Amino acid sequence: MHTGPIVRVRNLVRRFTVKGVLNGLDLDIAPGEFIALLGRSGSGKSTLLRAIADLDHEATGSGDLFVPERISVVFQDSRLLPWRRLIDNVILGLRGSDARERGLKALAEVGLAGRETAWPHELSGGEQQRVALARSLVRDPELLLADEPFGALDALTRIKMHGLVKRLVSIHNPAVLLVTHDVDEAIALADRIIVLDQGVIVADLPNAHHDDDIEQLEHTAATRRLLLRHLGVGHDGRALAPEAVDAAH
Numbered sequence: 001m002h003t004g005p006i007v008r009v010r011n012l013v014r015r016f017t018v019k020g021v022l023n024g025l026d027l028d029i030a031p032g033e034f035i036a037l038l039g040r041s042g043s044g045k046s047t048l049l050r051a052i053a054d055l056d057h058e059a060t061g062s063g064d065l066f067v068p069e070r071i072s073v074v075f076q077d078s079r080l081l082p083w084r085r086l087i088d089n090v091i092l093g094l095r096g097s098d099a100r101e102r103g104l105k106a107l108a109e110v111g112l113a114g115r116e117t118a119w120p121h122e123l124s125g126g127e128q129q130r131v132a133l134a135r136s137l138v139r140d141p142e143l144l145l146a147d148e149p150f151g152a153l154d155a156l157t158r159i160k161m162h163g164l165v166k167r168l169v170s171i172h173n174p175a176v177l178l179v180t181h182d183v184d185e186a187i188a189l190a191d192r193i194i195v196l197d198q199g200v201i202v203a204d205l206p207n208a209h210h211d212d213d214i215e216q217l218e219h220t221a222a223t224r225r226l227l228l229r230h231l232g233v234g235h236d237g238r239a240l241a242p243e244a245v246d247a248a249h
C-alpha cells in the first residue's frame with residue numbers, strides 16, 4: 001500500500017517583525033520516519049517545530065502546511081503540572097474509560113511502574129522527562145515533535161534516554177522530528193538528519209544504522225565530520241570560514 005508523507009511543508013515563511021526566520025522551507029516527513037534537526041543557534045529550528053505544532057501565533061508568514069491530526073510535543077523541561085500526581089499528568093485530557101489503564105501502561109513503558117501516585121517534585125530531571133514521554137505517547141501520536149528533550153540532562157542520563165527512546169519508538173512507531181544540538185544524539189537516533197541554516201534546509205542526509213561495529217564506527221566518524229562542516233566547525237574544532245561552510249552545503 002502506498003502512503004504519502006504525513007507532514008508536507010511547502011515554501012514556509014515565518015517572520016518576527018521584519019526578521020525572516022524561515023525563508024521558504026520545504027520538508028516531507030514519511031510515516032514512522034525519525035528525523036533529527038540540527039542547526040546553529042538562531043537558524044530557525046524551534047520556529048519550524050512550533051509552526052508544525054501550530055504554536056507560532058506570534059509569527060507572521062505564508063506557505064503550505066499539511067500535518068497529521070494527532071501530534072504530541074515534548075520540550076526541554078517536562079512541563080508537568082506540580083499539583084497533579086504522575087498518573088493524572090499522564091492522562092490529563094485523555095478521554096475513555098480505559099484512560100487510567102493506558103496511563104499506567106505508559107508509565108510502565110518508561111520504567112516508572114508503581115510510581116503513579118508520586119508528585120512531580122519527587123522525581124529527578126530524567127524521570128520527569130520520562131513522564132513527559134509517557135504523556136505524549138499515551139496519546140498514540142502519528143507525529144512526535146521534540147525540542148531538545150534531553151538538553152538539560154547529564155551525559156550519562158542522556159545516553160540512557162536514547163536507549164529508552166529507541167525502544168518506545170519501535171513500540172509506538174510515530175514519526176519523530178527531534179531538535180538537538182548534539183551531533184552524536186542525531187547519529188544515534190535518527191533515520192535522516194537535516195541541517196537548517198538561516199531558515200532553509202542546507203543538508204538532508206540518510207543515516208543508516210549498521211550491525212557491524214566497524215562499519216558503524218566508520219559511518220559515525222564520516223557523518224559526524226560532514227555534519228560539523230555544515231554547522232561551521234572544522235575537524236580541529238575551529239570555526240570554518242563562511243565560504244567553507246557554503247561549500248559544504
Ligand SMILES: Nc1ncnc2c1ncn2[C@@H]1O[C@H](COP(=O)(O)OP(=O)(O)OP(=O)(O)O)[C@@H](O)[C@H]1O
Nearest residue numbers: 016017021039040041042043044045046047048058
Ligand atoms: N517570539 C519571538 N519573537 C521575536 N523573535 C523571535 C521569537 N521566536 C524566535 N525569534 C527569533 O527567531 C530566530 C530563530 O529562533 P529559533 O528559536 O527558531 O532558533 P533555533 O534554531 O531554535 O535556536 P536555538 O538553537 O538557539 O534554540 C532567532 O533569531 C530568534 O531571536
